[in-house]
Amino acid sequence: xxxxTLVELAKRTGEGIxxxxxxxINVGESIDSEFHPLSIDIAELIAMEVGASxxxxxxxxxxxxxxxxxxxxxxxxxxxxxxxxxxxxRQTSVAANEAGGITQHLGAFVVSMQxxxxxxFLDTPGHAAFSAxxxxxxxxxxxxxxxxxxxxxxxxxxxxxxxxxxxxNVPIVVAVNKCDKPAANSERVKLQLASEGLLLEDMxxxxxLVEVSALKKTGLDNLEEALLLQAEVxxxxxxxxxPAQAYVVEARLHKGRGPLATAIVKAGTLVCGQHVxxxxxWGRIRAIRDVVGNLAERATPAMPVEIEGLKGLxxxxxxxxxxxxxERARMLSAGxxxxxxxxxxxxxxxxRAEELEQSE
Ligand code: GTP
Ligand code: MG
Numbered sequence: 009x010x011x012x013t014l015v016e017l018a019k020r021t022g023e024g025i026x027x028x029x030x031x032x033i034n035v036g037e038s039i040d041s042e043f044h045p046l047s048i049d050i051a052e053l054i055a056m057e058v059g060a061s062x063x064x065x066x067x068x069x070x071x072x073x074x075x076x077x078x079x080x081x082x083x084x085x086x087x088x089x090x091x092x093x094x095x096x097x098r099q100t101s102v103a104a105n106e107a108g109g110i111t112q113h114l115g116a117f118v119v120s121m122q123x124x125x126x127x128x129f130l131d132t133p134g135h136a137a138f139s140a141x142x143x144x145x146x147x148x149x150x151x152x153x154x155x156x157x158x159x160x161x162x163x164x165x166x167x168x169x170x171x172x173x174x175x176x177n178v179p180i181v182v183a184v185n186k187c188d189k190p191a192a193n194s195e196r197v198k199l200q201l202a203s204e205g206l207l208l209e210d211m212x213x214x215x216x217l218v219e220v221s222a223l224k225k226t227g228l229d230n231l232e233e234a235l236l237l238q239a240e241v242x243x244x245x246x247x248x249x250x251p252a253q254a255y256v257v258e259a260r261l262h263k264g265r266g267p268l269a270t271a272i273v274k275a276g277t278l279v280c281g282q283h284v285x286x287x288x289x290w291g292r293i294r295a296i297r298d299v300v301g302n303l304a305e306r307a308t309p310a311m312p313v314e315i316e317g318l319k320g321l322x323x324x325x326x327x328x329x330x331x332x333x334x335e336r337a338r339m340l341s342a343g344x345x346x347x348x349x350x351x352x353x354x355x356x357x358x359x360r361a362e363e364l365e366q367s368e
Pocket of ligand 1 (some may be wrong): 084086090092093187189220
């Protein structure tokens with residue numbers, strides 16, 4: 009996409025060069041020649057204007073490729089202890105403070121090991137967030153921790169979680185939770201998982217299973233070790249320099265600070281002061297905070313941060329791209345809003361057409 013000329017863009021979109029030139033003028037851009045390479049932002053804008061579907065392919069512009077921490081999502085059946093487990097891992101007491109003990113929002117935190125390694129955990133409110141994000145192209149999760157209560161065993165949402173992980177091609181590490189309970193039976197859980205096609209290490213496969221108790225805080229070291237081992241096998245790396253490619257994990261409106269987005273950088277570095285387009289919103293990053301709330305100058309891969317300075321509220325799964333100026337940010341945001349609206353209407357009218365067909 010980057011460096012594409014107007015001529016190539018015309019060929020790709022099937023539109024006449026004149027039409028594209030008019031759009032270019034309308035958005036206040038001028039080029040010397042139709043053979044002059046366009047910036048990726050302008051190319052996207054023009055493509056959207058003519059109704060072409062757009063997908064940015066991120067070419068690595070940086071050179072520094074470094075190992076990065078794994079990003080882990082915890083999934084499992086209702087009440088099997090996802091929040092308690094995350095809570096135990098983070099050594100605070102969020103579950104206790106949550107209304108009814110049900111996860112209220114999607115956040116993120118980092119567990120740091122003595123070895124210097126760290127793991128980024130996403131606290132999702134369920135499978136919906138995971139699949140919604142994946143559907144929107146935001147594949148931020150590297151590993152799924154599948155929580156199965158040792159007394160309850162494999163349940164419908166356990167199976168759902170397995171199929172989500174499989175569909176996303178994300179490896180699973182099983183945490184058999186509530187092992188402190190008298191009715192705990194992890195052997196039964198193993199057999200159930202095996203019959204669902206999970207190839208556990210015990211049985212010659214490569215899926216690790218760890219027995220834990222979120223309540224008694226036992227087995228947590230083993231779980232963390234298992235996650236780091238899994239990460240090592242995956243050889244997770246990211247480009248650290250160059251423009252950031254990041255995704256929104258959660259967004260909320262703060263009374264004083266305006267829209268806030270929890271974001272995870274996939275590649276590159278997000279820097280305070282940069283102009284960004286986030287989904288169809290835009291803004292200039294006024295502040296970056298780490299998970300503890302401390303101000304940071306920049307965000308590097310797999311580091312969850314909260315960003316401030318957006319003009320509107322983005323959605324989970326939105327991509328964050330860095331643009332050169334406020335002008336560009338505004339324009340791209342407006343272009344994307346228009347396209348999303350057009351797609352939405354198209355979907356509705358397609359839905360109607362289908363309904364009509366069915367009723368005939
Ligand atoms: P939802 O968010 O509603 O899907 O539930 P969840 O999976 O986050 O489960 P949660 O952590 O809220 O725990 C559900 C219940 O199980 C709570 O009453 C916890 O105290 C209890 N529980 C969680 N982990 C353990 C454990 O290791 N042992 C025992 N005995 N109870 C646990
Ligand atoms: Mg929960």
